[in-house]
């Protein structure tokens with residue numbers, strides 16, 4: 001399986017550093033010099049965005065939600081697995097722009113009906129990608145999607161990136177996961193806990 005990361009901001013770059021040398025990876029960004037520079041540093045392939053979309057089996061959308069929505073509606077992505085990592089944040093980071101009866105993941109899926117959207121990584125601060133792998137091996141990445149094949153492929157990517165999988169069921173779980181991402185931001189930034197935190201579900205011994 002070839003994975004393309006489209007958009008090389010904080011999340012895209014961090015994930016690229018975790019995956020480089022461990023999976024068949026290629027990078028793409030609208031600023032091609034950025035993509036070429038990071039690809040050279042990490043010794044991985046880069047391509048222009050249309051070629052990257054064509055070559056990849058899994059496409060990680062390292063984009064803000066509004067950009068991801070527009071991006072998928074124009075892109076040739078039929079048959080691809082799309083990884084939506086977004087939180088649909090208000091401009092001032094005070095809350096989410098959508099929720100309860102839909103989610104960023106589901107809205108992206110509506111615009112990409114020939115592709116399979118899988119929600120993942122939205123509760124992981126970008127800074128965690130720079131932590132030692134052993135520090136994140138038990139940190140859950142919540143994964144939600146509608147088909148087993150796509151979910152399993154993204155779960156494998158999560159493990160390759162050095163995290164643990166917490167399967168949250170079908171894609172409508174994105175309605176629940178995006179508020180968890182927002183809570184993480186509130187704790188991390190608003191309430192001063194910092195970005196070396198992540199939500200996890202505890203199993204209490206009976």
Ligand SMILES: NC(=O)c1ccc[n+]([C@@H]2O[C@H](COP(=O)([O-])OP(=O)(O)OC[C@H]3O[C@@H](n4cnc5c(N)ncnc54)[C@H](OP(=O)(O)O)[C@@H]3O)[C@@H](O)[C@H]2O)c1
Nearest residue numbers: 007008009010011062063064065067086087122124125126
């Ligand atoms: N940062 C976090 O800790 C964190 C945690 C969980 C989830 N997320 C989610 O992850 C996603 C990325 O966040 P980030 O922090 O990495 O953001 P970021 O640092 O601002 O990077 C976003 C990237 O998207 C690119 N981009 C924007 N519009 C585009 C378009 N129309 N076409 C192609 N590329 C476009 C930008 O390219 P240019 O450089 O050319 O502008 C930039 O490289 C967001 O949806 C966010 O909600 C972030």
